[in-house]
Amino acid sequence: MADTTxxxxxxxxxxxxxxxxxxxxxxxxCEVQIAGAVDALVSRNVxxxxxxxxxxxxxxxxxxxxxALAVRIIALRAPLAGDLREIVAALKxxxxxxxxxxxxxxxxxxxxxxxxxxxxxxxxxxxxxARAVIGMIKDVxxxxxxxxxxxAKAVCDRDQRVDDLYNSLFxxxxxxxxxxxxxxxxxxxxxxxxxxxxxxxxxxxxxxxxVHFAVTGIHIVDRPKTDDTSTYSNTPLxxxxx
Amino acid sequence: MADTTxxxxxxxxxxxxxxxxxxxxxxxxCEVQIAGAVDALVSRNVxxxxxxxxxxxxxxxxxxxxxALAVRIIALRAPLAGDLREIVAALKxxxxxxxxxxxxxxxxxxxxxxxxxxxxxxxxxxxxxARAVIGMIKDVxxxxxxxxxxxAKAVCDRDQRVDDLYNSLFxxxxxxxxxxxxxxxxxxxxxxxxxxxxxxxxxxxxxxxxVHFAVTGIHIVDRPKTDDTSTYSNTPLxxxxx
Numbered sequence: 033m034a035d036t037t038x039x040x041x042x043x044x045x046x047x048x049x050x051x052x053x054x055x056x057x058x059x060x061x062c063e064v065q066i067a068g069a070v071d072a073l074v075s076r077n078v079x080x081x082x083x084x085x086x087x088x089x090x091x092x093x094x095x096x097x098x099x100a101l102a103v104r105i106i107a108l109r110a111p112l113a114g115d116l117r118e119i120v121a122a123l124k125x126x127x128x129x130x131x132x133x134x135x136x137x138x139x140x141x142x143x144x145x146x147x148x149x150x151x152x153x154x155x156x157x158x159x160x161x162a163r164a165v166i167g168m169i170k171d172v173x174x175x176x177x178x179x180x181x182x183x184a185k186a187v188c189d190r191d192q193r194v195d196d197l198y199n200s201l202f203x204x205x206x207x208x209x210x211x212x213x214x215x216x217x218x219x220x221x222x223x224x225x226x227x228x229x230x231x232x233x234x235x236x237x238x239x240x241x242x243v244h245f246a247v248t249g250i251h252i253v254d255r256p257k258t259d260d261t262s263t264y265s266n267t268p269l270x271x272x273x274x
Numbered sequence: 275m276a277d278t279t280x281x282x283x284x285x286x287x288x289x290x291x292x293x294x295x296x297x298x299x300x301x302x303x304c305e306v307q308i309a310g311a312v313d314a315l316v317s318r319n320v321x322x323x324x325x326x327x328x329x330x331x332x333x334x335x336x337x338x339x340x341x342a343l344a345v346r347i348i349a350l351r352a353p354l355a356g357d358l359r360e361i362v363a364a365l366k367x368x369x370x371x372x373x374x375x376x377x378x379x380x381x382x383x384x385x386x387x388x389x390x391x392x393x394x395x396x397x398x399x400x401x402x403x404a405r406a407v408i409g410m411i412k413d414v415x416x417x418x419x420x421x422x423x424x425x426a427k428a429v430c431d432r433d434q435r436v437d438d439l440y441n442s443l444f445x446x447x448x449x450x451x452x453x454x455x456x457x458x459x460x461x462x463x464x465x466x467x468x469x470x471x472x473x474x475x476x477x478x479x480x481x482x483x484x485v486h487f488a489v490t491g492i493h494i495v496d497r498p499k500t501d502d503t504s505t506y507s508n509t510p511l512x513x514x515x516x
Contacts, residue, residue: 096493099362102362103358103359103362106348106358107352107354107355107358110349110352112349113349116345116348116349117345120341120344120345120365123362123365123366124365124369127366127369138504141504142504145504206458206459206462209451209455209458209462210455210456210458213451213452213455213458214452216448216451216452216455216458217448220448220451220462220465221504223462223465224469224504227466251338262380262383262384262387262463262466
């Protein structure tokens with residue numbers, strides 16, 4: 033009887049390890065996709081951008097695999113309390129990573145469009161935003177695998193810097209568009225690219241909150257949002273001073 | 275023994291009914307929030323917009339309630355196959371509705387900013403987009419509650435119209451900004467409002483796909499995306515003819 037119990041426990045751990053490994057692979061692909069999309073954007077490389085668009089399907093497949101495995105674990109093992117919380121967190125994290133992959137794909141699509149337009153200067157802030165969110169994804173998934181609540185919280189705090197970069201780029205782009213109305217189309221694409229990266233930061237933060245809940249059973253108290261551009265309205269009729 | 279089984283089955287049905295009822299309440303609130311945000315936008319009513327922003331917390335609370343109930347049902351009843359699939363779908367749908375609520379909140383924030391800027395004409399397409407996505411949310415949740423696969427698929431097909439409206443508004447706004455560079459800030463907000471509504475349509479579609487999978491166990495084949503604005507790049511140096 034002791035043997036059976038040990039066997040069951042061991043198999044459950046193996047199941048969880050497999051689920052964590054799928055999530056880690058999804059996270060690694062997301063990092064590669066974001067970096068690839070932003071490289072294609074900066075180097076104005078349409079072929080590279082197209083490869084990123086095509087590669088997104090692999091993240092979608094892994095999400096379906098994670099979901100199927102999570103459901104199988106629940107059905108076969110009927111896990112309780114902490115174990116169940118971890119599986120539900122894995123299910124939700126897989127969903128978030130799938131969306132992060134979609135954002136990377138969208139950046140790559142816009143990179144193709146931008147490669148056909150004349151280069152615009154505010155693009156230089158984009159790689160810095162990308163590095164910041166890639167670091168957040170990497171660390172928040174380490175926190176998930178290691179059940180490291182402190183690291184998960186630290187990642188949440190780093191979203192502030194992504195929001196600051198976004199706010200700065202948003203304002204630069206508005207000024208740039210007002211001064212160069214002919215560049216409005218590429219600037220608009222870059223605005224959405226920046227918004228996608230800002231949303232990736234939000235999603236990495238929400239994963240941090242999921243990890244915190246999975247490990248402790250307690251929700252992190254709501255942090256304030258610091259993307260303040262949605263209420264940005266000062267003197268819209270007067271272009272800001274450059 | 276027959277009595278015990280009947281009792282267990284009945285209780286499980288009650289649990290599922292309670293979970294469906296939370297999802298339905300979330301959907302109803304999402305509809306009210308989108309309509310409220312867009313009304314505030316069109317009527318330039320900052321107070322109404324702020325009320326929408328504050329009311330979003332109710333959707334977040336309901337999501338936490340749905341998740342807690344779903345986890346409790348899984349832990350207590352260890353549902354199998356179709357039942358488990360339905361609970362996992364409910365969990366995911368609650369997450370999607372929470373995000374739809376966030377989009378409505380963001381529209382309300384931008385409505386406040388827009389109320390302080392001079393009125394711009396392309397705003398007239400927004401209520402039409404809002405009506406389309408509200409109808410999709412309503413019908414897709416009816417499909418979820420009634421396990422109606424045909425209705426779920428029909429809702430997915432309606433996303434095309436939302437994408438068409440978005441593409442049309444996107445192009446109008448670009449033209450508008452090029453002709454009136456001083457209106458770039460409010461136009462940018464409206465661009466994000468339109469994008470939020472387009473994303474709500476995508477999310478309603480993904481709920482349709484979740485309902486399809488929950489009922490049939492089969493994934494709908496990937497439909498093509500028809501928001502083509504992310505690759506829009508024709509003659510960015512030359513403003514389009516009005």
